[in-house]
Amino acid sequence: MSVTLSRCLCRVLSRQTAPPSFLLGEHHHTVQSPWFAPVMTLKTSAPLRAEPKKKKKVDPRREQMLRERMRKKLKKLEKVPPELIPIEDLITPAKCLDETRERSAPRLSFEESEGQALLLKEWCRYKQEQHIAEVEAVELALEAQREALAELKLESEELYQAALKPDPLLFPFTHEGPAYTPPKTKYEAPDGKYNNITKVYTQ
Amino acid sequence: MLQSKMAAPCGRMATRSLLHFLSFSRTAVGVTGFRQFSRTSVSRATSQTQSLTGKASSPWTLMAAVCLQRLPVVSAACSPTEQRFREMMLQLELEKSLLSEHELRLLEDAERMSRKQADDYDSDEEDERGDQEIVLAQDLEDSWDQKLKSFQPAPRVTADVDKDLSSVERCLATSLLLLAQQQVGGEKLWLLPQSQWQDGETLRQTAEKALASLPAAFKATFLGNAPCGVYKYKLPKAARTESSVGTKVFFFKAILSDSGPPAAPNAPFLWVKKNELQRYLKPAYMMKVDRFFLDL
Numbered sequence: 001m002s003v004t005l006s007r008c009l010c011r012v013l014s015r016q017t018a019p020p021s022f023l024l025g026e027h028h029h030t031v032q033s034p035w036f037a038p039v040m041t042l043k044t045s046a047p048l049r050a051e052p053k054k055k056k057k058v059d060p061r062r063e064q065m066l067r068e069r070m071r072k073k074l075k076k077l078e079k080v081p082p083e084l085i086p087i088e089d090l091i092t093p094a095k096c097l098d099e100t101r102e103r104s105a106p107r108l109s110f111e112e113s114e115g116q117a118l119l120l121k122e123w124c125r126y127k128q129e130q131h132i133a134e135v136e137a138v139e140l141a142l143e144a145q146r147e148a149l150a151e152l153k154l155e156s157e158e159l160y161q162a163a164l165k166p167d168p169l170l171f172p173f174t175h176e177g178p179a180y181t182p183p184k185t186k187y188e189a190p191d192g193k194y195n196n197i198t199k200v201y202t203q
Numbered sequence: 204m205l206q207s208k209m210a211a212p213c214g215r216m217a218t219r220s221l222l223h224f225l226s227f228s229r230t231a232v233g234v235t236g237f238r239q240f241s242r243t244s245v246s247r248a249t250s251q252t253q254s255l256t257g258k259a260s261s262p263w264t265l266m267a268a269v270c271l272q273r274l275p276v277v278s279a280a281c282s283p284t285e286q287r288f289r290e291m292m293l294q295l296e297l298e299k300s301l302l303s304e305h306e307l308r309l310l311e312d313a314e315r316m317s318r319k320q321a322d323d324y325d326s327d328e329e330d331e332r333g334d335q336e337i338v339l340a341q342d343l344e345d346s347w348d349q350k351l352k353s354f355q356p357a358p359r360v361t362a363d364v365d366k367d368l369s370s371v372e373r374c375l376a377t378s379l380l381l382l383a384q385q386q387v388g389g390e391k392l393w394l395l396p397q398s399q400w401q402d403g404e405t406l407r408q409t410a411e412k413a414l415a416s417l418p419a420a421f422k423a424t425f426l427g428n429a430p431c432g433v434y435k436y437k438l439p440k441a442a443r444t445e446s447s448v449g450t451k452v453f454f455f456k457a458i459l460s461d462s463g464p465p466a467a468p469n470a471p472f473l474w475v476k477k478n479e480l481q482r483y484l485k486p487a488y489m490m491k492v493d494r495f496f497l498d499l
Contacts, residue, residue, distance in 0.1 A: 100302075101301040101302040101307070102301060102302070103300065103301065106298065116291055119287060119288060123288045126284050137498075137499060140495075141431065141497055144431060144491070144494040145429065147433060148431065148432050148453055149429060149430070151433045151435065151453075152406070152430065152453065155261055155263060155265060155451065159405065162405040162407075163407075163429045163430060164429065166427075166428070167427050170424070170426065173424060175274060175458065178274075178275045178279075178376070179276075180277065181277065181357050181358075181359055182276050182357045182358075182359065182372075182375050183276075183357070184356070
């Protein structure tokens, strides 16, 4: 708008200045050279009209706000929940559903199936007896310990308190359980090699 | 609960804690309980010293013994029921399963062989590998069998070692208990290794001392600070005095981790199973030991 104003002013002034030169000199029929600008128009010429651009404080802030908003949108898009690692044990492999792998089920005679059912019941009874015996044995052992602690308390309070203290050096306690055959003395096991094909998943 | 009861019984709490004492002890040790209790009821400040001196004035001598157990090295043999059940389960599992890769390969090979041996065999019809050496699955099985036969495992049961009572290697399928021959009173008895309690040590340290005093170097892990059983006996009336009515032996359980070098053949040790305890221990002693020596 300031440009148009200055243009109007220009035109007005040029109109005003034109007549005096006209009046001044009819003998002055000089062509106004374009380079010879009248003084009045000095301040309003285009190059001098250009002002240093005002730093608008709102702009950088606005840009920053825009950038932050973009970043937040990106973050929301990237916030995908991590993919769950599949439990391979629970996935039935396709090989198992292959029909060619089925065995022909043998037909059992009546006696055989009866025998199996009776054996299952016998096993149940056997295991129950075993369990009851185990529980009783453990109860006896606990009883023996309780008695021992009672006797100790009667004897000496200090020793009793020392006996009740937990033993920090006991755990971790490991013991190799029974195997099928005893370990061979001076046996050198051959080095084996293996290919580890377990799939490692990263989230 | 126990802590509050034992927190230095004072005079006014006398009757209440006395009743607790009497109901708690099942044996007829009321006399000693009374005596000790009256001593400890003097004052709070001297209760600590009282307990030590209270011990000294108690007529029972304390001893600690170690119940050293060698756990089974080999799995136990199956009983007849277990054997039959095992066979039945294996058979059922085989019937319900699917054919494995190896079995499929065996079937394919058998089929191919039968096709080859048929009269109208045309090798051009075979659409698989031609010049490659075909390893039959049966050959693989045979080679595996050969490898297994070349390995001799150690025997599970050795009859002559089983009879040697002083060897640790006997009866690998059951747990064994260590017995040592010790002089008690006038006679030599088979007992769990024990030693007398000295002032200033806990009973577990006494038990460890008992284990270390044996001529053989056994490495064991003691299971906790608490005793697992107690055996007390009163001296015959002739030997009884004011200061010694009898002995209380507290047993501590330990598991053998390393037996070290084999002991001399005449070493006074026995490794016994639970059913052999009766032969070597006195009946009253055995009754107490039987309870906490589990053969599960």
